[in-house]
Amino acid sequence: MGISGSLIASYAGLIALSLFAILPLLWMISTSFKPETQIFTSPPVLIPKGFKFITDHYLSVMKEPRMVRYFMNSAIISIISVIVSVFVGISAGYGFSRFRFKGRNSLFILVLASRMVPRMVLIIPLYIIMARVGLMDTYPGLVIVYVVISLPMSIWLLTAYFMNVPLELEEAAFLDGCTKWQALIKIVLPISAPGVAAVAMYCFMLAWNEYLFALVLSSPYGVRPIAVGLTDFFKEFRVDWGPLMAGCVLTTIPPMIFFVLAQKYFVSGLVKGAVKG
């Protein structure tokens, strides 16, 4: 097999795209490990002179109490959101995929249509509602909001996924005396594991990365998650890019890990649900 021109062209294209994709990320990582003098040089460099890498920025970030609180908030809110979302989503997905009842189609369309509602439309009344109900700047407040925003997509994906699971297995189980719930948990779920994993990942990313709702519904000394917390460090006149980039790297790690682990499921689960037909 000789090396054809088109093969070289393909690799060239792939390398170019990869460089494009990774350059800002490399910039982020490199800045987070550079000494101050190498960050504020003109012209800027990707690799610091003499390969001097330091971990000072990471240490200062991890010692900063605000940062620690932001990360903890993100962790708590994201994990709880995923659990609730998955629970509600699986329940609804099962209901929509397995049962025919009056209003089923309209309700399903309602669920899909709510995905069209812009976040800005929700945030203005929600801000006022949350304040009145006393859920402003609380964990439950943010969790409920994140769960609801992720519901349309979760339900859409799970319904489509469940519909791919053949009925015979559950019917056999019913003959053996299973209730609907038992059938759902013992039979349908294990088979739909990739779809559920995709939904779990989607909900986690949404909760971890969400900016607007967290910005409006939380305060720096309350439940503010890291997504917004990072921008709180812009208050000074001169931005400490080193620690800020370190904070960015740390913020990127959980979703990255999730993605690398669930990568196969993410693509197949998401695509199966979204590009059906």
Place this chain on the structure above:
Amino acid sequence: MYKENSFLGNPGYRFIAPAIVLIMLLFGYPVFKIIQFSLSEISLTTLQPVRWVGFDNFWDTLITYRFVQILRNTFVWTTGSLVGQIGLGFAAALLLNKKIRGITFFRIVIMLPYVTPGVVIAIVWLFFYDTEFGLFNPLFIEAFGGEKFSVLSSASTALPAVILVNIWYMFPFSSMVIRAGLQGIPGEIYSAAKVDGASRFQLFRYITLPSLRPVLRLLVVLQGIWAINTFAFIWIMTRGGPGYSSSILGVLAYEYSFNFLHFEKGAAVALILLGVSLVFGYIQLRVTARKEETII
């Protein structure tokens, strides 16, 4: 699909109940409130509507030059982002679909922008574009003999600069979806056409593109809605400036409501945004109606 026993006895209701209740409460009720807010005057002390003002809020927001500029920006933002991310995503999909050595490495790397948190992206690119210390100027301007300038502070380049960030962020998703579409095209069609002597270009134009049309349409609508919804990138990188040159509908609604505390004006703009979204959404429902037959 089972259980045709119609009314409330049907267990399906119990399964979907939690989701429906939540959606009604936190989607339905706010939409109703937004309409109410946009047609009233809001008291700042009680944050409740006190007076019915009809379409005054809409009138006040629409007949400003600022609003026309924002409409234009929203259009430029959406088309620019869509063309960029779908175009680039298409190229990426074609390349990533090849079964050559090391392709998994490239697939993962090219997916990275999409997996990075939006805030992180905004902050990193903010520094990337920095006039004195960022990589953008030396790499892409000065290397070609240009003079470095502040990308995010000039009205003519602020919006395109953030559009580039959006493209960078979203093209991996497009490429993933298009790749799935590519894999759905049976190989036999290509073989048969090659036997008939079709060239690479003809294969692309007469087989690949038409087969991908549904996928592309779905992408345009889905990503169109996402694009219009963008807030974090613009807000963190430029705050909509300089002077509204990079502001879009959603950003304006935020500013009215949370900076100027004109909730009623913010509501009016948000409602316009909702209208635009619904148009997109209606198109999507029509376009994918055939594909969703199996679900609905």
